[in-house]
Amino acid sequence: EPEVTQTPSHQVTQMGQEVILRCVPISNHLYFYWYRQILGQKVEFLVSFYNNEISEKSEIFDDQFSVERPDGSNFTLKIRSTKLEDSAMYFCASRWTGEPFEKLFFGSGTQLSVL
Amino acid sequence: SQQGEEDPQALSIQEGENATMNCSYKTSINNLQWYRQNSGRGLVHLILIRSNEREKHSGRLRVTLDTSKKSSSLLITASRAADTASYFCATGIKAAGNKLTFGGGTRVLVKP
Numbered sequence: 001e002p003e004v005t006q007t008p009s010h011q012v013t014q015m016g017q018e019v020i021l022r023c024v025p026i027s028n029h030l031y032f033y034w035y036r037q038i039l040g041q042k043v044e045f046l047v048s049f050y051n052n053e054i055s056e057k058s059e060i061f062d063d064q065f066s067v068e069r070p071d072g073s074n075f076t077l078k079i080r081s082t083k084l085e086d087s088a089m090y091f092c093a094s095r096w097t098g099e100p101f102e103k104l105f106f107g108s109g110t111q112l113s114v115l
Numbered sequence: 116s117q118q119g120e121e122d123p124q125a126l127s128i129q130e131g132e133n134a135t136m137n138c139s140y141k142t143s144i145n146n147l148q149w150y151r152q153n154s155g156r157g158l159v160h161l162i163l164i165r166s167n168e169r170e171k172h173s174g175r176l177r178v179t180l181d182t183s184k185k186s187s188s189l190l191i192t193a194s195r196a197a198d199t200a201s202y203f204c205a206t207g208i209k210a211a212g213n214k215l216t217f218g219g220g221t222r223v224l225v226k227p
Contacts, residue, residue, distance in 0.1 A: 004157075031212070031213070033214065035217075041219075042217050042218065042219050042220070043158065043203065043205075043217040044217075045214050045215065045216065045217075048212050048214050050212070055212045056212050056214055089155075091157060091158065093158075095213065100146075100163045101213075102145070102146045102148065102163060102165075102207050102213050103148065103160050103163055104148075104158075104160065104215060105160070106150075106157040106158040106159070106160075107157055108156055108157040109156070109157050111155075
């Protein structure tokens with residue numbers, strides 16, 4: 001089965017630094033998402049992206065966060081100035097228009113550690 | 116909010132036994148999905164049930180949906196040690212772009 005690819009698998013950064021998490025969604029998918037999971041907690045929705053613009057974003061997705069699809073294949077999440085509480089596993093997901101169209105395909109995640 | 120809450124939070128069973136976990140949610144939905152997560156890994160889609168459906172099967176999985184009670188259950192029959200994982204329900208609303216809202220998950224341990 002095709003896969004969503006995320007890089008890096010682990011990222012360690014200092015508080016206040018910018019990080020970019022990268023994702024390559026499945027090639028014929030049109031809807032893209034970022035979720036995060038703080039250790040031991042629920043998987044939380046951050047943002048959805050369709051037709052080169054944000055469709056919806058959560059309260060977590062504040063001005064420090066941004067997403068981009070720079071070249072038609074990559075989908076990135078940028079955190080401008082990381083905080084300790086940004087430490088989490090970040091998952092990229094994509095969705096197609098086939099059946100079932102509601103199904104999300106998730107990447108393996110990027111574990112972000114902010115020190 | 117449209118949160119899913121699951122119970123039990125953890126489940127320990129012997130190989131060959133059935134595992135049942137439940138999910139409750141608060142608002143109307145268009146679909147409910149179950150995902151599996153092995154420790155430290157990504158989420159893998161298991162099965163989807165739409166709001167006009169009551170029961171679906173996929174291999175050893177059986178999912179039910181009761182929209183009047185706003186609840187769903189996932190049954191794994193004849194469990195195997197390889198079924199050890201966390202299982203999450205996720206609810207979707209078409210009007211919200213089909214974004215999913217996840218429950219807290221059930222950690223299942225299948226002992227050989």
